[in-house]
Amino acid sequence: MDVYFFDCDKTLYDYDFHKRLPLLAELSGVSQYRLASTWWAGGFERAAEIGEYATSDEYLRAFAEVTGAKLTIEQWQRARKAAMTPILGSIAALHEAAGLGTVSLLSNNPIPFKDSLPVLTPEIIDVLQGNDLVSAVLGARKPERRIYTRALGRFGVDASDAILFDDSAANVEGARAAGMHAHQLTQNEDGSFDTEGLVGAMHAFAERDRSARPSTS
Template identity: 80%
Template sequence: MSLPGGYWTAMDVYFFDCDKTLYDYDFHRRLPKLAELSGVSQYRLASGWWAGGHERAAEIGEYPTTDDYLAAFADVTGAHLTLEQWQEARRSAMTPIPGSIDALHEAAGLGTVSLLSNNPIPFKDSLPVLCPEIVGVLGGNDLVSAVLGARKPERRIYTRALGRFGVRPEDAILFDDSLANVEGARDAGMHAHRLVKRDDGTFDTEAMREAMHAFASRER
C-alpha cells in the first residue's frame, strides 16, 4: 500500500537492535551494580556467568523462562537475584539515544517496527521497565534471540524474524551498531544500516534516518 511521496506501509518491516542502537549500553556500569545488589564480587559474576558462556546460552533460549535464568545465575555465581534487582542492574547500564528513539517512532508511521535483539528472556519480560520509551510503539513486536533460538549474525535469526511477519527480505531493514550483524542481514537479502558512534560519544542518528527514508521511498 503506497502513500504520497512513494512511502509504503504494510509490506515493510523496520527491525531495530536495542543495545548501542536504541539505547547506549555500558556493561561496566551493570557489573558493579550487580555486585552491589547481590553481594557477589564482580570477578565471580563476570568469570562465572559471562566468561563461562551462560549469557550467550541464555541468548539462544537455553534458559526458556525468567525463573530458569535467575535460578541458573544463582547456581553458577552464587548471586540470588530477584527480577527487580536484575532489572535495576540492567537499566543502570542503559541510556536512551534520543535520535534513535525518534527514528523508531517515525518508522512506526511508515510500516511495522520490531526489535531484533540478542538478549535473554528476562530482557523480553522486562521491556516495560527497561525500555519505557519504546515499548508502547512496538506493540508486542519484541523479538529477542532467546525466542528465535539463534543470535545475530546467524542467518537463521533473520529468516525466522522475517517469517514472524510474513515479509520478504527485500521489504525489511535492520538498524544495528554491529557491522557483523548488518552484513548478516544483507547476506539474508535484507536492507541494513549500521549506526555509528562518533569519537565524541554521540551517535550518527542523522544517517540512520536518511537510510530509513531511502528504504521507505525506494523503487519497487
Template identity: 60%
Template sequence: MGAPLFLFDFDQTLVAYDFRKRLPALARGTGVSQYRLASSWWAGGHEAAAEAGDPDSTEAYLAAFREVTGAALDREQWIAARRAAMTPIPGSIRALRLAATLGTVSLLSNNPIIFRDCLPELEPEVAAILGGNDLVSAVLGARKPARRIYTRALGWFGVDARDAMLVDDAGANIAGATAAGLSTFHFDRDRPGRDADALERAIRDFAADVARRHG
C-alpha cells in the same frame, strides 16, 4: 503486503550500553563479587546460551544465575542493574517512532527472555512504540549474526527479505543481514546524534522504495 519491516538492535543502537556499570550494580545488589559474576556467568558462556534460548523463561534464568554464581538475584535487581548500564539515545528512539508510522517496527536483539519480559520497565518509551514486537534472539533460538535469526524474523512477520531493513551497530550483524537479503543501516555508536539524522533519511528512503516496488 508491501509495508516495510524495520528491525532495530537495542544495545548501542536505541540505548547506549556500558557493561562496566552493570556489573558493579549486580555485585552491590547481590553481595557477590564482580569477578565471580563475570568469570562464572559471562565467561562461562551462560549469558550467550540464554541469548540463544536456554533458559527459556525469566524464572529459569534467575534460577540458573543463582546456581552458577551463588547470587540470589531477583527480577527487580536484574532490572535495576540492567537499567544502570543504559542511556537512551533520543535520536534513535525518534527514528524508531518515525519507522512505526511508515511500516512495522520490531526489535531484533541478542538478549535473553528476561530482557524481553522486562522491556516495558527497562525502556517504557521503546516498548510503547514497539507495541509488543519485541523479538529477541532467545525467542528465535539463534543469535546474530547467524543467518537463521534473520530468516526466522522474516518468517515471524511474513515479510520478504527485500521489504526488511536491519538497523544495528555491529558490523558482523550488518554483514549477516545483508547476506540474508535484508537492507541495512550500520549505526555508528560513536556519533549517535549525527547518525540518527542519517537513519531517519534512510528509513524514509527505504519506505519509499518498498512502496514503489509494491505500487
C-alpha cells in the same frame, strides 16, 4: 508491508556493562570478578541468548547456581536499566518508522530482558505493540542467518521488504547476506551516535524503487 527492525543495545539505547556489573555485585553480595568469570566468561549468558532458559525464573535459578548470586527479577532489572541510556535520535526514528510500516526489536538478549521491556524501555514499549523479538525466543543470535529468516517469518515478509538498524558491522552484514536491507549506526568523532545517518537510511528505504536490489548503505 515494510518491516523496520531495530537492535536495542547501542542502537536504541547506549549500553555500558561496566555500570551493570558493579551494581549486580552490590545487590547480590558476590564479587564482580566472580560474576564476570563464571556467568559471562563461562558462556552462560550467550547460552541464555539462544534460549537455554525458557523463563526468567529459570534464568535466575541458573544464575544463582553458577555464580552464587541470588537475584530477584526486580534487582536484575535495576542493574540492567542502570547500564542503559536512551539514544534520543534513534528512539525518535523508531517512532517515525511506525508511521511508515511495522517496527520491531531484533535483539540478542535473554528472556528476562524481553519480560522486562516495560521497565527497561518505557520510551518505546507502546510503539512496538508487542513486536519485541529477542534471540532467546528465535533460538539464534545475530549474525546467524536463521535469526533473520525466523524474524522475517514472524511477519510474513520478503527479506527485500525489511531493514535492520544495528551498531554491529557483523550483524548488518548478516542481514544483507539474508537479503535484507541494513544500516550500521556509527558514532561520530565526539562519541555521539550518527542518528541523522540512520534517519537518512530509513527514508531511503521507505522511498526505494522496489525493483532495486537491497541497499548496501
